[in-house]
Amino acid sequence: MGLGEFNLIERYFEHQAVRRDDVATPIGDDAAVVSVADGCELVVSVDTLIEGVHFPPQTSPQAIGHKALAVNLSDLAAMGAKPAWATLALTLPHSDEAWLEAFCRGFFQLADQYQVQLIGGDTCRGPLSLSVQIMGQVASGEALTRCGAAAGDLIYVSGQIGDAGLGLRLVQRQLQGVRDEDYFIQRLNCPAPRIEAGLALRGVASAAIDISDGLVADLGHILKKSAVGAVLDVEALPVAEQVKSLAGEPWWQWPLSAGDDYELCFTVPSARQPQAEALMAQVGCEISCIGVVEPLRGLRLRLADGQLIEATRQGYRHFV
Ligand SMILES: [Mg+2]
Incomplete structure (x- = not known):
């Protein structure tokens, strides 16, 4: 990549406005350390978006950034969970700074809206694809699931x-x-x-x-x-x-x-x-x-x- 992987992560992904106090060790270490609130359970989901499969090639980078996070937040919504943290694995065909800047605008605008902190990531070279893992919290035993529907509902x-x-x-x-x-x-x-x-x-x-x-x-x-x-x-x-x-x-x-x-x-x-x-x-x-x-x-x-x-x-x- 034109810009080395480490510079890339640092330049685009380590400067998010949202800073949660439940993040003990943020992005930039070998792994992140977070604390789940007392009486809460951790709710985790991951979704991958691949160019040409999940979005048409002409999709703007800002929309891709937004959608990659939005589809994951939607899974938390379905569980009744409150969003907290996310990780991002990004595979890019080449290091394109204009693309990355627009992508980050879409991603972080939505992340900031829901107080989601990006706590880890990985970048690779290859056909455009992205995986976002979202983590949220819900009071113990209160998560919505798919299995509670009863006749008459x-x-x-x-x-x-x-x-x-x-x-x-x-x-x-x-x-x-x-x-x-x-x-x-x-x-x-x-x-x-x-x-x-x-x-x-x-x-x-x-x-x-x-x-x-x-x-x-x-x-x-x-x-x-x-x-x-x-x-x-x-x-x-x-x-x-x-x-x-x-x-x-x-x-x-x-x-x-x-x-x-x-x-x-x-x-x-x-x-x-x-x-x-x-x-x-x-x-x-x-x-x-x-x-x-x-x-x-x-x-x-x-x-x-x-x-x-x-x-x-x-x-x-x-x-x-
Ligand atoms: Mg779903």
Whole structure:
């Protein structure tokens, strides 16, 4: 690399504004030393982004920096955890200082917003890829998981689904002349992790997951882990009019399977419905009630005419 690895780390990654007092030994030693707060558990997750696989090659370095951290924060949100520390493994084809500067702008802006301190990293030369490991804390026993959904629970999703899918088609130039083009591309490149919503749902939601692979696939994980099934009302899905009109027939197929939304899908016992809705309003998170958990396994969609369709990873078929 033009700039040696050590200079690179020092110049770009050791000067973050956020300084947490629970970091005893920060970035720059053989390993970092942190202390977990009393009565809390450590929540850890890692995600890798590879150019051409997880983001198109034309993605700006600032968006890559933001997204690499945002997708990890989204996993903490789904656990109801408060973000604390992160490590970054960055593989670059060559040392490009303009690229690094923009990447750091995206990464640290979001890190500072959530008081996340970068406590370690590694840089290598190779095809562009990045792995961020995120660490957060949650009061012992309070983490949200995928396995608590029970028959009768209501199913909610935050925000809108399908926006990032439309954004991807726009950056791939599969669609043109779309209104609010920038909004959809922003939803793809700069997802906003639902940290505040996840924190507020502790003790209220019975199960939660973030939507990275599409609602059908991700809700499917909750249903499988909780050993239950569900019915989703397609008319209740929060989908932008633009997505509906561009999706083709049937319109719901695309938003149900489009990934990269990083919204939360969660279940709530019906007795806690008013509490859940009030809490989400308090943190400014729009939510939609989209269905109900049932004892019968599998995921069924209720169409506008009342017809039930079974949704599987392979597709959709009439329910018998
Ligand atoms: Mg996840």
